[in-house]
Amino acid sequence: MKILVTVKEVSTVEDEFEIEGTSIAEQYLGADLNEWDDYAVEEAVQIQEAGIADEVVTVTIGPEDCEQTIRQALAKGADRAIRVWDDSLEGVDVLDVGAKTEILRAVVEAEDPDLVLTGVQSGDDSWGATGVSLAEELGFEWAAVVNHLEHDFEDDRAAVRRELEGGVEELTEVELPAALTIQTGINEPRYASLRGIRQAQRKELDVQTLADLGVDESTIEGDVTLTEMYEPESETDATVWEGSAEETASELGELLREKGVAP
Amino acid sequence: MTDVLAVADHRRGELRDVSYEVITAGRQLADDTGGDLHVAVISGTVDKFGEKLNREGVDAVHTVDHGEEFNHDVYTQVLTQLYDDLAPQYVLAPNSVNGLDYAPAVANALDLPIVTDTVGLETDGETLVATREMYGGKVEVTTELEGTAVATIRGAEWSGAEGTGDASIEAFDAEIDEDAVGSTVTGFEEVGGGDVDISEADVLVSVGRGIEEEENLEIIHELADALDATVSSSRPIVDSGWLPKNRQVGQSGKVVTPDVYIAIGISGAVQHVAGMKGSDTIVAINTDPNAPIMDIADYAIHDDLFDVVPALTEEFGG
Ligand SMILES: Cc1cc2nc3c(=O)[nH]c(=O)nc-3n(C[C@H](O)[C@H](O)[C@H](O)COP(=O)(O)OP(=O)(O)OC[C@H]3O[C@@H](n4cnc5c(N)ncnc54)[C@H](O)[C@@H]3O)c2cc1C
Ligand SMILES: Nc1ncnc2c1ncn2[C@@H]1O[C@H](COP(=O)(O)O)[C@@H](O)[C@H]1O
Numbered sequence: 375m376k377i378l379v380t381v382k383e384v385s386t387v388e389d390e391f392e393i394e395g396t397s398i399a400e401q402y403l404g405a406d407l408n409e410w411d412d413y414a415v416e417e418a419v420q421i422q423e424a425g426i427a428d429e430v431v432t433v434t435i436g437p438e439d440c441e442q443t444i445r446q447a448l449a450k451g452a453d454r455a456i457r458v459w460d461d462s463l464e465g466v467d468v469l470d471v472g473a474k475t476e477i478l479r480a481v482v483e484a485e486d487p488d489l490v491l492t493g494v495q496s497g498d499d500s501w502g503a504t505g506v507s508l509a510e511e512l513g514f515e516w517a518a519v520v521n522h523l524e525h526d527f528e529d530d531r532a533a534v535r536r537e538l539e540g541g542v543e544e545l546t547e548v549e550l551p552a553a554l555t556i557q558t559g560i561n562e563p564r565y566a567s568l569r570g571i572r573q574a575q576r577k578e579l580d581v582q583t584l585a586d587l588g589v590d591e592s593t594i595e596g597d598v599t600l601t602e603m604y605e606p607e608s609e610t611d612a613t614v615w616e617g618s619a620e621e622t623a624s625e626l627g628e629l630l631r632e633k634g635v636a637p
Numbered sequence: 638m639t640d641v642l643a644v645a646d647h648r649r650g651e652l653r654d655v656s657y658e659v660i661t662a663g664r665q666l667a668d669d670t671g672g673d674l675h676v677a678v679i680s681g682t683v684d685k686f687g688e689k690l691n692r693e694g695v696d697a698v699h700t701v702d703h704g705e706e707f708n709h710d711v712y713t714q715v716l717t718q719l720y721d722d723l724a725p726q727y728v729l730a731p732n733s734v735n736g737l738d739y740a741p742a743v744a745n746a747l748d749l750p751i752v753t754d755t756v757g758l759e760t761d762g763e764t765l766v767a768t769r770e771m772y773g774g775k776v777e778v779t780t781e782l783e784g785t786a787v788a789t790i791r792g793a794e795w796s797g798a799e800g801t802g803d804a805s806i807e808a809f810d811a812e813i814d815e816d817a818v819g820s821t822v823t824g825f826e827e828v829g830g831g832d833v834d835i836s837e838a839d840v841l842v843s844v845g846r847g848i849e850e851e852e853n854l855e856i857i858h859e860l861a862d863a864l865d866a867t868v869s870s871s872r873p874i875v876d877s878g879w880l881p882k883n884r885q886v887g888q889s890g891k892v893v894t895p896d897v898y899i900a901i902g903i904s905g906a907v908q909h910v911a912g913m914k915g916s917d918t919i920v921a922i923n924t925d926p927n928a929p930i931m932d933i934a935d936y937a938i939h940d941d942l943f944d945v946v947p948a949l950t951e952e953f954g955g
Contacts, residue, residue, distance in 0.1 A: 470751075471753075472750055503751055518709075535826075599782075622940060
């Protein structure tokens with residue numbers, strides 16, 4: 375069995391930041407492996423360690439800068455990585471779900487995996503839609519928001535639990551090949567070992583352009599345009615207690631006594 | 638004219654609240670251009686659901702009697718057929734866990750763009766202007782889509798539609814290709830039970846990722862002991878296995894309404910807020926004055942939890 379994991383480098387934002395036009399000014403941004411994808415990588419690596427999968431490949435749409443993040447996934451046990459980038463992607467300010475679907479489809483078709491694992495959502499732009507859209511495009515089965523996966527894949531099916539709202543889980547079986555969107559908490563992602571980090575440097579990281587994949591440039595322009603970005607207005611005016619920790623703690627202590635809820 | 642097709646959400650025999658919210662959002666969009674609002678309800682006791690969905694502003698309810706529970710393959714097939722039949726400009730779905738399991742597939746099958754988790758929608762008949770959040774709620778953005786589109790709406794952003802409408806309620810004759818149904822729901826399970834019920838507590842000392850390490854939870858337990866309060870948490874603490882599932886507040890955990898909710902090192906992501914915004918008094922302790930939790934807090938301390946929490950414990954002789 376072969377598993378393809380989609381891995382995104384997400385932008386993180388500092389507490390204090392400024393907006394320039396329709397984006398956050400570069401100096402306030404950091405980068406990280408998407409939290410949900412970290413769980414997806416771990417799940418794939420565990421399936422491989424159990425002797426069920428023989429190869430785990432990651433795929434990332436992103437510029438050269440994100441190779442450090444991709445190497446994190448390799449250090450945790452993925453076998454090799456594919457990074458898709460193209461000059462034409464440079465100026466795109468929202469890569470929408472449709473565009474990501476087109477690009478990832480070409481990679482999945484070339485790799486021909488039995489299972490695709492994506493995250494439930496990317497932590498920065500939170501579409502929460504790429505995995506299911508990709509599955510439909512490929513003619514794969516799918517399941518969204520998976521927080522448990524049986525590793526036996528009996529009868530070429532994946533038995534999963536989907537985490538619904540309010541502490542209810544749905545037990546579902548999907549036929550392979552399938553794409554599953556992985557929810558946090560499904561496992562405990564490992565830290566990369568020093569040995570893993572060293573090995574990751576030698577693992578194959580293959581860079582592909584849209585032309586290499588046979589994806590038409592016009593598809594990536596997408597249908598969604600970003601026209602404005604702003605800080606949301608605060609809905610309530612909280613009373614802000616200021617001063618030393620002792621002072622603010624005593625204000626809070628007084629409130630609790632006033633409410634009659636503290637001893 | 639812009640017609641809108643809104644899709645209802647139900648589970649285990651009950652319509653979920655967001656079904657009425659998607660009607661409100663759909664009616665507003667249809668009003669923007671004088672179109673009709675169609676509502677689809679698929680699987681379950683659809684006749685009963687159909688009556689209930691006939692709220693003010695609904696022009697037609699289309700029921701599809703097929704199976705008891707949600708199945709994304711069935712939903713995708715039905716909605717693409719309904720779309721071909723009705724030719725609406727917009728398809729609106731809830732941004733629920735099930736919405737995320739079919740809306741992207743419907744959009745892709747119909748070759749339509751999708752915009753998810755919207756908190757505001759407007760149209761002039763040509764351009765859909767959708768407002769959504771990015772970076773965990775730190776910023777809001779406006780996005781524009783031309784022509785037809787699929788959008789999902791965030792729960793509790795629109796009020797639920799009320800009253801009774803004069804919609805036609807019609808059974809839609811969908812053709813389900815059973816061979817293309819490759820997923821089977823085999824059951825449901827309730828999780829997060831156990832000895833502690835955080836929804837019963839008067840005071841919750843609730844901890845988030847700001848606590849950094851499992852060992853540091855000690856100061857949270859000490860505070861809860863000193864206050865005679867109960868400890869709850871945001872999701873990452875439970876995901877890490879530092880507290881059991883029955884302590885998790887939020888969309889996929891418990892809904893709580895204590896007298897006082899003390900959010901310590903919790904940013905206030907929408908899925909967390911869904912579980913605690915009904916608390917009487919909300920206190921937030923967070924180093925980030927711009928954290929989204931501040932929008933719903935009644936009292937705030939913009940400071941380091943590692944200073945404030947021990948100081949508060951000391952206040953109460955802990
Ligand atoms: C389908 C789905 C369902 C979900 N269900 C839930 C749910 O039920 N419940 C839930 O909680 N989440 C849920 N989530 C996750 C949610 O989106 C957030 O990821 C999560 O709530 C973030 O938890 P947090 O606030 O503890 O962490 P973060 O967002 O990382 O916030 C940590 C906060 O701590 C502050 N901080 C850091 N250091 C300090 C310090 N020393 N002193 C004071 N403050 C400090 C930071 O400023 C920050 O605001 C769900 C997500 C999805 C996609
Ligand atoms: N640029 C990208 N490169 C690789 N995978 C991605 C990218 N964007 C999204 N994904 C995958 O799709 C999942 C859902 O993302 P989204 O639909 O953007 O919220 C993520 O968790 C990733 O696994």
